[in-house]
Amino acid sequence: MTKATMVPLLEDLFQYDDPVLILNTSCNIESISNKAAQILNLDEEIGKPLPMDDLSQSRWNSFIKRIRQEKFSFSSFNIKGKDSAxxxxxxxxxxxxxxxxxxxxxxNEDSDNKFQLYRKHFLNDLPYGLLFFKDEMINEINSRAIELLDIDLGNISNLSFDSFLSKYFDYGYKKLQFLSELKAFGHATLEVKRLNRQNEERYLTMNCKYFYYLDMIVVSIVDHTETVKLKQKVKELEHFSEIGKISANITHELKNAVTSLKGFMELLKFNTTEEGKKYIKIIESEMQRMETILSEILYLAKPTKFIKEKVSMLHVIEEVIEIMQPQAYKNHVVIQLKADEECDSMITGNVNHLKQMFINLVKNAIEVMENGGTITIELKNICNKVQVLIKDEGTGIPEENLNKLFTPFFTTKDEGTGLGLSLVKKVVDEHHGKISVESIVDVGSTFILEFPGYTENYTKYYYDENQMKKLLASRTANSVPLV
Structure with missing residues (x-):
């Protein structure tokens, strides 16, 4: 056999003993394997045209045009052997x-089975789904397509292209429009939103292409869920940003009005009856509540100056427990703290923000335990991270509400503002931490917070640009190898 030089990409597909021919674009033989010569009943005559009939010659010309555009393709030819058959x-x-x-x-023959095996492995290794429809019925499907579309393998042999499309079109005319586009242009695209077995939304793009020379429709399926959700998140953040700007302006004006009203209420105290003073006290209490709500909205809506320092999480939690103890006692709630003596609870943070965050969490825990109970606060140190667990024995949170807890203005309380947990989430984010919730209805909930542990010199240099430059310069100089 005379064998042309093969590029590495083809060596795995075209082995020495495979029925392989290497031709130039004029259909002249450059190389032919022994197996191919045996199947075609040809002598190994290099440089001569591959003998074929007129129909096959026409197919060859079309075949060359296709593979120039698409790099690879399939076809069939009638080859004349040395016995003229x-x-x-x-x-x-x-x-x-x-x-x-x-x-x-x-x-042909056993090489066809070998190639099918190669193709099967190749298709299943692809990161996107593929379906092949031949004569309007499914011909082949890879494992990724089965996964993305959640197709029933028991009925897959009866899956027609028409029934496949019917699953994704609400109205018949839309399907006809899609098929018309596919026939006219050879390709059409379909965007699909569906739920998987875990009841999660998935966003798929189906690209259908019709190969006229094979009379085959190939459908590729790409999962764009992460991209779509990222765009939705960006859009949501932009929306909240605009709301934040408006809220900050409105809140600022309302706080000014409340301050003025408080001044007039002080004056009214001196010119009213004892009964009037009782009403003034109620008004002042409500105004104080209004001011608190406005402060929370302003904190959430407007960037604040954030000064970090070395903070003992243990001391912060102890102070919060002391502050919340009267309210807990009033509601027949016991607050207990569990912390290992050797637990390093130091983090880099803002004491006031952390206190407000824990006050909100403990206050929520007290409110969900109408019949009293125990709030357990655990402090742990795991891999240079400080973890705080706040467990209550309340009513629990339904699963459908868990993902909405930290959304501004979402609340299940009759008089709640839905800002408390949003404030908690903002403080956690400011401290580069993480927060998650575990809950069982009628058993209770656990809020799990995790923060990076304190690192020496980190605070001093991280927030001072000049000091940071000096630190980096000194580290660079000290890291230069000696020669």
Whole structure:
């Protein structure tokens, strides 16, 4: 056998003993394997045209145009052997532009099964789904498509292209419009939103292409869920940003009005009856509550100056427990703290913000335990991270509400503002921490907070640009190897 030089990309697909031909674009033989010569009943005559009938010659010209555009393709030819008899062969071809050569592999007999095995493994390794429809019925499908579409394998053999499309179109005319576009242009795209088995939303893009020379429709499926959700998140953040700007302006004006009203209420105290003073006390209490709500809205809506320092999480929690103890006692709630003596609870943070965050969490825990109970606060140190667990014995949180807890203005309380947990989330984010919730209805909930542990010199240099430059310069100088 005379064998042309093969590029590494083709060595795994075209082995020495495979039925392989290497031709130039004029259909002259550059190389032919012994197996191919045996199947075609040809002598190994290099440089001569591959003998074929007129119909096959026409197919060859079309085949060359296709593989120049698409790099690979399938076709069939009638080849004339040395005994003047014609033999039909099916081939898989690849075009090597650099050498202007065509590699053909004959797919007849046992080589067809071997190639199908290669193709099966290749298709299942692809990161996107693929379906092949031949004569309007499914011909092949890879494992990724089965996963993305959640197709029932028991009925897959009866899946027609029409029934496949019917699953994703609400109205018949839309399907007809899609099919019309596919036939007219050879390709059409369908965007699909569906729920998987875990009841999670998935966003899929289906690209359908019709290969007229094979009379085959190929559907590729790409999962764009992460991209779509990221865009939704960006849009949501932009929306909240605009609301934040408006809220900050309105809140500022309302706080000014409340301050003025408080001044007038002080004056009214001196010119009213004892009964009037009782009403003034109620008004002042409500105004104080209003001012608290406005402060929370302003904190959430407007960036604040954030001064960090070395903070003992243990001391912060102890102070919060002391502050909340009267309210807990009034509601028949016991607050207990569990912390290992050797637990390093130091973090880099803002004491006031952390206090407000824990006050909100403990206050919520007290409110959900109408019949009293125990709030357990655990402090742990795991891999240089400080973890705080706040457990209550309340009513629990339904699963459908868990993902909404930290959304501004979401609340299940009759008189709640829905700002408390949003404030908690903001403080956690400011401290580069994480927060999660575990809950069982009628058993209780656990809020799990995790913060990076304190690192020496980190605070001093991280927030001082000049000091940071000096630190980096000194580290760079000290890291230069000696020669």
């Amino acid at each position: 014609y033999k039909e062969i099916k081939v898989f071809g690849m075009f090597l532009k650099k050498n202007n050569l065509v590699f053909l592999k004959i797919l």
